[in-house]
Amino acid sequence: GQNIDQPTEMTATEGAIVQINCTYQTSGFNGLFWYQQHAGEAPTFLSYNVLDGLEEKGRFSSFLSRSKGYSYLLLKELQMKDSASYLCAASDSNYQLIWGAGTKLIIKP
């Protein structure tokens, strides 16, 4: 079956770096998405990777290894506003999105 695994919850300190991992098993692959969702708000798009490697966008970077079925989201210089849930989703051969349950990130001062 198709599956996405990501940690349920992580805690990090303001100013530090945190890496949120995501492993996926899909029938075919057409890319990996990361979304951020603050409590009570809409999920918002962070990144899309379809080729292996690291893509950087300011404080956020996303990495993909297609051979390992693995991605991570790297957040640097953490700020309190980064406290949110981070959703990983993989697109399969039919372009269906397979979602993970999300990782709740708690930032402490």
Next chain:
Amino acid sequence: ETGVTQTPRHLVMGMTNKKSLKCEQHLGHNAMYWYKQSAKKPLELMFVYNFKEQTENNSVPSRFSPECPNSSHLFLHLHTLQPEDSALYLCASSQGLDYTGELFFGEGSRLTVL
């Protein structure tokens, strides 16, 4: 107004009630979606519409009935729901159906079924 707007934001209903959720997108997108989000569970795709035509129905119970009168509006009609249907219902839109572009989500309608 911009983006994707959902109303109501909160809804409490009894199992015998009939209510509707509304979604409107101001982005000129062609595809619209209904998702169910339950605590600590992955997003569940319920319905997909492309150019007003339903393209997917992921084995959703008939007590949920979608309606898409045009590419900008999407409704979810609810009747005789069960307590396990309590969840956050998210509407989303995208330019097309190729799923390589980002989804734009509304803030959701929090539904509680008593």
